[in-house]
Amino acid sequence: MKKLTYLVCLLAILSTAILLACKPPAATAPTIHTFEANPPTIAAGESTTLSWEVSGATAVSIDQGIGAVALKGTRVVTPGTTTTYTLTASNAAGSTTATTQVVVSIPSGTTPPPSETTPPISPPVVNYFRASPTSITLGGSATLTWSVTNATSVTIEPAVGTFGPSGSTVVSPAGSTTYVLTATNSAGSSSAKTEINVLATPEPPPAPQFRVTNATVSVTPSTIAASCPYTFTCTVTITVTAAGTVTYRWERSDGGYSPTQTMTFTGAGSQTAITGWPRETTGTHWVRVRVLTPNELVSNQASFNLTCVATPPTPPPTPAFQVTGVSVSVSPSIYTGLCPAHFSCTVTITTNGPGTVTYCWVRSDGTSPNQTMVFTSAGSQTAQTGWSPPPGTAGLRVEILSPNSMISNIQVVQNYCH
Structure with a gap:
């Protein structure tokens, strides 16, 4: 019984340890790296510059009428009296605050000016700054796009240029480069970064060997x-x-x-x-x-x-209507112009009387449908057709199908189209 009780307790301890180990880490509040005034002490009527840097925040604000600001920036203020400024950074996990004090020295016997309640202008806010695509091959290009609020000047480095508060530009870096956008106005500046990774150009495939x-x-x-x-x-x-x-x-x-x-x-x-x-x-x-x-x-x-055969076989009785001659010519015999090539082919057919001749063109790249030629009397007639053979050496002839069988001469052409 004691052994059973010991095993039950051991299992309970192990289960608790596993649950604790598997529990996801809790989200953390923002981190305020710096928040300070420079100089921290001024005379009445003078100004000082607040500067700050925050990470992990979804919203950042400063009291004393300044309002929402970027994660990193500066602000010129002119308090009338010694003033404590509070910076609040927040996200889903909570908020973090930091304070800095500006001491205003007022000579005795003078009336201090009224305290500053609303700053004349807010530092710029970089809404976004990105590259597309973020990876290119050597010799390629990418597009930088941005949107900035409340800026009088927007510059992109290295050596890209000065631009308006929103827009895009195409860059072709020779190597992997981090681009920095800086937005500026009289109250300070804000910056953002984006990186383009340049990949080595792949080697071209080897040219096929001629065989x-x-x-x-x-x-x-x-x-x-x-x-x-x-x-x-x-x-x-x-x-x-x-x-x-x-x-x-x-x-x-x-x-x-x-x-x-x-x-x-x-x-x-x-x-x-x-x-x-x-x-x-x-x-x-x-x-x-x-x-x-x-x-x-x-x-x-x-x-x-x-x-x-020493003697040709006795031909059948000669019909009244016969083809007695057929010849073919092609122009040009050599073609060197642009592809596709065009050859003009002419056939001349001679008969011994009136009638209808059936024939076809027999080419090295195929045979045409059957054609007809009508004669009203004995004599010769011509017919033409176009031909666009593939590059190289080609040939054609005409074969008489009726009223009797006969084959023309063969015409060979050279097609060197390009």
């Missing part, structure tokens, strides 16, 4: 039986990581290779180039691209099949 990451080759058509020699269309698409110039060459299954070619890029991305290769022997052939600079890279090996 060729891919080269892909295709051949059109992949298989054909035709009169020889027959010219195949070879296309290469090169992809890079950044701006620069690529050098490359075409390599063929017959052991030959083209002169060195160039392709200029203004940024990361892909461009396409087209070339023709005439073959005159039956068999399987291939072509590929070897990138020489900025790094060596070999494309896929694009294979294609050709069957040479």
Whole structure:
């Protein structure tokens, strides 16, 4: 039983200690650091300056008709007789007071002047002084804003300037800086501070290295039986990581290779180039691209099949209406102006009589919808279209769809728009 009683008492003591330890600290009353008159003794008709500094207060006042004042400031007074001034600082936790006395010496036989009841003017009050943002990177700027009451002069240091009682100004400090606003009038001055923290400028990311990451080759058509020699269309698409110039060459299954070619890029991305290769022997052939600079890279090996026929197959009976010729021209062949580029493409179609021709534009970047051209008699007609290919080498041709099949020449252009 004694042990049980001892344990109960011990638990009660521990609970009380824990509750006391967890109790939040009580709020404290304001602190008056200084409150004094200088000089403390004056002759009748002379003035003295009250000065004070308070912290932790939400309201500060001085009696003898002075009233509300800032946390820190000065006030010129001219009491007619020896006077005791009381400063009261208060907040939610309570109030604190301090007194200072001004002794007025009056020569014997003279009548003292009436005591001062209302000061002629109050010192300035700084309502607020702040910076936005409070942290910037080196080379950046922030805005100082303020509001002051009862001031004849407002200055901001270091080296910002003199301003009106309220306003804003933009500053760009070279390093972390504490700005001090001082408001002044004939009764004294008040000040406030705000700080701007300047952060180091982050290092810029390294520029991407210029490299060729891919080269892909295709051949059109992949298989054909035709009169020889027959010219195949070879296309290469090169992809890079950044701006620069690529050098490359075409390599063929017959052991030959083209002169060195160039392709200029203004940024990361892909461009396409087209070339023709005439073959005159039956068999399987291939072509590929070897990138020489900025790094060596070999494309896929694009294979294609050709069957040479000594005599073309007998054509079907010639219809009354036939396309007998088609040719394409593009102007300009090289474009170096601003992007997007604009090329004017012209097709000339010749027929042996009246009728309607159906055709389409076949470009390296896509195929147009089907177009029509109506002939009232045998002869030639032209049609134009605009074209804005991506930068690089591009090509186009016209394919006749009806009344008979025919393919125009291939026009290759260079787009160096910027």
